[in-house]
Amino acid sequence: MQKMLQFICVVSFVILACRASSEEELPERCYQPAEDPRCRANGRRYFFDEDTNACKLFRGCWGQDEGYYDEDDCKRYCEVNTK
Numbered sequence: 531m532q533k534m535l536q537f538i539c540v541v542s543f544v545i546l547a548c549r550a551s552s553e554e555e556l557p558e559r560c561y562q563p564a565e566d567p568r569c570r571a572n573g574r575r576y577f578f579d580e581d582t583n584a585c586k587l588f589r590g591c592w593g594q595d596e597g598y599y600d601e602d603d604c605k606r607y608c609e610v611n612t613k
Contacts, residue, residue, distance in 0.1 A: 559595060560608035566591050576604035585609060 562577035569590050575597030579586045585604035588597070598604040 556608050559597065560604070562588055563592070563596055575599065576601045578604065578608035583609070 556578060560578040562579075571591045572589050573592050574587060574589055575592045576585045576599070577588050577597045578584075585598070585601055585608055587601070598607070
């Protein structure tokens with residue numbers, strides 16, 4: 531009975547460890563920030579779209595460290611854990 535309990539504990543730990551490592555957070559840069567209603571620019575950046583699990587082009591005003599200029603960079607950093 532004690533060996534069975536130890537086995538169940540080990541299996542539970544392994545499952546939890548695997549699950550935690552597969553659900554890594556994406557970099558903050560992947561997510562599109564809230565739109566600024568004062569924005570009049572037509573900047574182009576790629577952001578990760580959680581609805582489609584893909585990088586998409588958005589237009590608007592972005593900070594220097596927000597989004598990606600290149601779709602391939604967005605895919606490299608943001609789509610890596612979605613497959």
